Amino acid sequence: MDANEIVEWLRHSPCSAADPFGSGRRGILRFPNSDDYDRFLHMTQAMHTSNAESSLASVRPLNLIQAVSCPIIDREPPAWLRGRAVWEEDAPVQVGALPKGALVTDKGIPWGVKHIQAPRAWSKTTGYRVKVGVIDTGVDFGHPDLRHSLERGINLLHRLSLPQDDNGHGTHISGTIAAANELQGMIGVAPRSMIYPVKAFDYNGTAFVSDIVLGIEWCVRNQMNVINMSFGMKTRSKSLQSAVSNAYRSGVLIVASSGNDGKIGEIDYPARYSQTIAVGATNRQSRVAAFTNRSGLIDIYAPGDRIVSAWLRGKHREMSGTSMATSHVTGAIALLLALKPGLSPGQIKTIVKSSAKPLRKGKTPRIAGELNVLRMIKAAEHL
Incomplete structure (x- = not known):
């Protein structure tokens, strides 16, 4: 050369x-x-x-x-x-959520966390010390609900800085997974799991595929147990697929959102790759949310409509999207891995899918059911 x-x-x-x-x-x-x-x-x-x-x-x-x-x-x-x-x-990639809802003063356990029956599992598992990589816009390090749930992580845009959130999306996702401030704030699905924020997205919620690849690489190298990727793109990237496959082979499972375009028969990448867990969104009535992309490639549905979680400057906000559904699934997997730390990505995916609760009838092509933590843990106990 x-x-x-x-x-x-x-x-x-x-x-x-x-x-x-x-x-x-x-x-x-x-x-x-x-x-x-x-x-x-x-x-x-x-x-x-x-x-x-x-x-x-x-x-x-x-x-x-x-x-x-x-x-x-x-x-x-x-x-x-x-x-x-x-x-x-x-290619550019965008974090996924519908227009922001109002700031709220709700406290306690959000409806989605209750709906998947996470609180009923906390006597057995709280996700203790499970390492969750959240590739997103960063996190609000000053948020009281997340104070006990955060590790330093990495800022891929400014390597010497903390992965501080300047958008809000990453903080919302992290709150649903691991918030731990029930009396004064909210509590997430796996309140004793540890969030490692990987800031790959800027204040507009935009990143390049290469930023995502670097984020996955960091998570694999630092031995994350599960990775939350609440974003999507319409076009297939062989580079992103290669990174997802390498993570899967390394024992790190990626949970990804299906997208918010209301399409039937089509979902976003990287959720479309078979080595991820592809997540669609449901509402309080256990019906598939109108905004969610759906197809036979969806692995699991979870609450994603009008979800209250942490927001910038210590606040809380209501948001909707398959991003919000994805964070419920990631939290549930953290609960599972604290009980059964040796599970492979393939075993986790099988447990999540096989233990799903059947959804109410609707006009949607569907094989997958809705996330249920108790059923999931019970299925794992029979392995």
């Missing part, structure tokens, strides 16, 4: 080196052969370290999938690279 060719090629990026993570479109360059990836990485990192070429500042390694993320290049790659690497757009 010719190092000068690499530098010359990367120079032809529409995104300047001074603004490597600006508004320009990005691509992911994946190397099927690990030797090719190692050589490419070694060469670019060595040149960047020596300050030989500042345009390499925008190249980000994605070790989990043997790839790099960099601005989309305006010219053909060098001849030696063709056939050795695969290009894919580093």
Whole structure:
């Protein structure tokens, strides 16, 4: 490989080196052969370290999938690279929720937590010390409901900063999973599990696929037990699929939301990948919520309509979406893993699906039922 060719090629990026993570479109360059990836990485990192070429500042390694993320290049790659690497757009991803509801003063146990019968399981399990990676917008570290449930996590947008939430979505998700302040605030599904916030999304709730891949990589490396991914995209990404598959093979299960477009027969990625648990939303009447995407690929439904949870600056807000449903399922899995820590992702998925409570009749293609913690724990005891 010719190092000068690499530098010359990367120079032809529409995104300047001074603004490597600006508004320009990005691509992911994946190397099927690990030797090719190692050589490419070694060469670019060595040149960047020596300050030989500042345009390499925008190249980000994605070790989990043997790839790099960099601005989309305006010219053909060098001849030696063709056939050795695969290009894919580093597509934008959006956190998923419907327009925000009102700030509320409700306290205690939210209806969704009660509905899945989590409180009736707390005499057996509270999710004690189960590690939950929440790839999202961060979390409000000052929130009294989450004070005892948070570890530092990581901010992928600003590596030296705490993953502080500047959007609200990640705080809402984390509250449903693990809030632990019943007397003054609220309590989540698994109040003694530990949230590791992974801030991959900015204040607008937007990230690149590469940010998600880096988030999954961090969760695998730091031995999370389960990952919550309350977001989706319409297009298939082989890079994201590879990251999800690698996490699954490493023993880390990903719970993902199906999307809020009200579509029948179609759900978002990454929920559409078979190595995730795909979650749809129900309402208080145990009916599939009108906004939820649904298909035979849904693994489980859970409360997602008008869910009260933690919000920025120590407040609480009502929100709806399959994002909210996903956090109920993640919390339930934390309860399960505290009881049965050795379960594989495949075993967890089987338990969640087989123990589901049948849903009320409706106009929806359906195999999956609704999440029920007591039935889930009972099913696990028979393994």
